[in-house]
Amino acid sequence: MKSQARRNFIKTSVVAGAGVLLVPDIVSASVSSRSESALAGKKVLYVYGGWEGHEPKQSVDLFVPWLRSQGADVKVSDSLDAYLDEELMDSVDLIVQIWTMGTISGEQEKGLLAAVKKGAGLAGWHGGIGDSFRNNVEYQFMVGGQWVAHPGGVIDYTVHVSDQTDPVTKGLNDFAMHSEQYYMHVDPNVKVLATTKFSGEHSAWIEGSVIPxxxxxxxxxxxxxxxSLGHVMKDFEVPEALEIMQRGILWAAESKYQPREKWLSPVYGG
Known part of the structure; x- marks a missing residue:
């Protein structure tokens, strides 16, 4: 099974500069300065597949060149069998997954959960990790939330940067999106960095709801x-959306190397 998993790895070959988006100097500079220590020499597993509407293959062309430009050693797999390779999963520093819906076997899920529990970072966006494997509640427990609706489909909405002190969102202001506004069921113990408010235009009973x-x-x-940003790769043409994702990847990549952050703060208190 290990050999089969390894055969599924795809060493992508892309034209230099492919998938790179231009962002304002003040934004791109912050990514560059952090990336040298966060991704250089790190082993990254990039797993893509599932529902094609979220452009999993196109995401490879956008994010893998950037990961490699920062010095990461990236393996790309279009199969969940990568999670069966114990030697690989023990060695990775970071897993980036874009796999919307679909199914994952018990053994595949076990391999993924074990790697993260032991210290590998996990990063993803939109349905790529927030709407994967709908029958797997332990997986959802790991991610911290699950997509349940996007009222109105692709609409205009605002993202509110609620934490401007965290390195992932520091220096960023509120910004507009034209995409799916995800309504999520969320773990009350996650550290929320940005939120969005629902107007109620498309689902009147949720008017005023604030969702991470x-x-x-x-x-x-x-x-x-x-x-939750990134319905399609064009969404990352919004500089803040791309910046947040890149900074989040950098944060997750240091999972095995930086002290545990202490910020557990339950929403419901008690």
Whole structure:
């Protein structure tokens, strides 16, 4: 099974500069300065597949060149069998997954959960980790939330940067999106970095609801980062959306190397 998993790895070959988006100097500079220590020499597993509407293959062309440009050793797999390779999963520093819906076997899920619990970082966006494997509740416990609706489909909405002190969102202001506004069921113990408010235009009973857009959390010893932005790759032409995702990847990549952050703050108190 290990050999089969290894055969599924795809060493992508892309034209230099492919998938790179231009962002304002003040934004791109912050990514560059952090990336040298966060990704250089790190082993990254990039797993893509599932529902094609979220452009999993196109995401490879956008994010893998960037990961490699920062010095990461990236393996790309279009199969969940990568999670069966114990030697690989023990060695990775970071897993980036974009796999919407679909199914995962018990053994595949076990391999993924074990790697993160032992300290590998996990990062992803939108349905790529926030709407994967709908029958797997332990997986959802790891991610910290699950997509349940996007009222109105692709609409205009605002993302509110609610935490401007965290390195992932520091220096960023509120910004507009034209995409799916994700309504999520969310773990009350995640550290929320950005939110969005629903107007009620498309579902009147949720008018005024504030739902997390960006968060980070732990699962065991592993750092988990999630952003609901990124329905299609064009969404990352919004500089803040791309910046947040890149910074989140950088944060998750240091899971095995930086002290555990202490910010557990339950929403419901008690």
């Amino acid at each position: 857009v960006v968060w980070k959390k732990y699962y065991g010893d592993g750092r988990v980062f999630y952003s």
